[in-house]
Amino acid sequence: MNKKAKRRLVVVGGIVVIAMLVIVAIAGGGQAASSLSIGDVLGGGYEGKKVQVSGSVVAGSITAEGSSATFRIAPEDGDASQALTVTYDGALPATFGAGVVAVCTGTVTDGALDAAEMVTKCPSKYESAEGSLTVSGLLEQGDAMVGKDTRVCGYVRGEVASVDADHRFTIESQGAELKVRYDGGLDEGIFDGVAVVVTGSLGEDGVFTASEQPAIDEAVSE
Structure with a gap:
């Protein structure tokens, strides 16, 4: 083997070693949890x-x-x-x-x-709105409904917020709107325009606090 061939072999070997070191370093940095x-x-x-x-x-x-x-x-x-x-x-x-x-x-x-x-x-939840109040029907009863367990239905209007927000979303039915609070996770299918049924109670501040996961109305869509 002549000198040029030996030199070429050494260079190629060095490149291979460097490449292997790089691969090992990358593999170590991306170690799975x-x-x-x-x-x-x-x-x-x-x-x-x-x-x-x-x-x-x-x-x-x-x-x-x-x-x-x-x-x-x-x-x-x-x-x-x-x-x-x-x-x-x-x-x-x-x-x-x-x-x-x-x-x-x-x-x-x-x-x-x-x-x-x-x-x-978060498990999906579907429920019928049968027997629930509309937003308008709830608000028309005023203070008489404050603190009472009830079910209200309506369409989600606007963005759905995360748990650290003042309220999670707003629902509307029969021309009236209602802010809804909830400290749990929401189904990913709940977004603007989706019909929902919410169980909970109306607060003195006019915000409805859900006591369980708001449900998508299984019979209604917009």
Whole structure:
């Protein structure tokens, strides 16, 4: 083998080694998250590691400031004693809220999960509007309906907001409008123009607070 061939072989070999090092570095940087239970994370040993954890969002645990939200998730079997604190810096989807199953991916920091990604699993709910009041019918009764459990139906008007907003959406029927609050997750099929049935009560401030997940009217569409 002449000198030129040897030199060419050395150069090619060096390129191959460099390419392998780059591939290993990329593979290490994009390491997949380990799928763990809440109990696993709380048990320790995962500090600084990338993990994926799912659990039910604990009612009353959600706080939001600017684009950052903090909440706790507990095992879906209802064992709230193993709640894990999650911080999430991003826009909260309308499907997020108390009782919703949140799948969170991020890094364990000081025993909590600093989530970079989050998806929610909220069961769809359909219900008939039969026997419910229209918005106009509810408001016409005025103070007599404040604090009373009832069902009201109408069409969603405008945007649907996340759980950290003053109210989630507005419904309209028979020319009257009503703001609706709800601290749980909403079905992804609820958006502008969709007919819904909401169970809850009217507050003194004129806002209707839903006591359960608002349902899509199974018999009506616009």
